[in-house]
Amino acid sequence: MDILPTQAVWWELFLLFTAVGIIVAGSVTAFFIYNLIKYRAKGRVDESPAEAEKGKFRIMVESSISGKSKYLLFVTGIIVFILIVATIDETLYLEFTPPADEAVVIMVIGFQFGWQFEYSVGGETIKTINYVVLPTDTLIEFKVTSRDVFHAFGIPEFKNKIDAIPGILNSMWITTPEEPGIVYNAYCYELCGAGHSLMVGKVIIVDKEEFFEAYNAGPEVFGEYVNSVISQYRQGGALG
Numbered sequence: 001m002d003i004l005p006t007q008a009v010w011w012e013l014f015l016l017f018t019a020v021g022i023i024v025a026g027s028v029t030a031f032f033i034y035n036l037i038k039y040r041a042k043g044r045v046d047e048s049p050a051e052a053e054k055g056k057f058r059i060m061v062e063s064s065i066s067g068k069s070k071y072l073l074f075v076t077g078i079i080v081f082i083l084i085v086a087t088i089d090e091t092l093y094l095e096f097t098p099p100a101d102e103a104v105v106i107m108v109i110g111f112q113f114g115w116q117f118e119y120s121v122g123g124e125t126i127k128t129i130n131y132v133v134l135p136t137d138t139l140i141e142f143k144v145t146s147r148d149v150f151h152a153f154g155i156p157e158f159k160n161k162i163d164a165i166p167g168i169l170n171s172m173w174i175t176t177p178e179e180p181g182i183v184y185n186a187y188c189y190e191l192c193g194a195g196h197s198l199m200v201g202k203v204i205i206v207d208k209e210e211f212f213e214a215y216n217a218g219p220e221v222f223g224e225y226v227n228s229v230i231s232q233y234r235q236g237g238a239l240g
């Protein structure tokens, strides 16, 4: 897969902001210390009050928007511009799901209080409640909605989440890891009632080949496969 995982997109942005922050903080601190040393009090102050006034005036002029300040404003402008462009670029990447023909599409329907997942296999719909089985190393597109109130669906490890709203079909994507056997929690991120905190879905990652073998064998085989993976997990068994 040539798709940058959603968590890596945020990590890139985080590193950019951190790097710029360190450079700016470093140069401001260095300049501050340089000035502290250069203009430190040296011995007796022998300026007359009039000369001291003149000095104050000069500082005021230099710190207004002219000369050095114009340059600083320009540099600040460029930094802010870079951060804005990078943020828009990265969020648009997350916003627009990569081509759906490469993805496994899962319907996610929030309800009070749980998640219904739906696979479309050979023209039939396979439903699961609170558990979803996903293949390794695959682009997954979640089509998210709700059947009652506002919810929001997200998996913290993938740093991506989306509103689940009745009558609206939102889209969110992730790329699954290469190793099978990992189980993630999917949470509700919109206070939706007394059982909000109980809306924890389990996202079970299984071997890609095994998954698609069952998937391609038709709805009946796939339904059985998904249920067996889920019951195996619930009984605390090792995942295939």
Ligand SMILES: [Cu+2]
Binding pocket: 110, 111, 150, 151, 152, 188, 189, 190, 191, 192, 196, 199
């Ligand atoms: Cu909810």
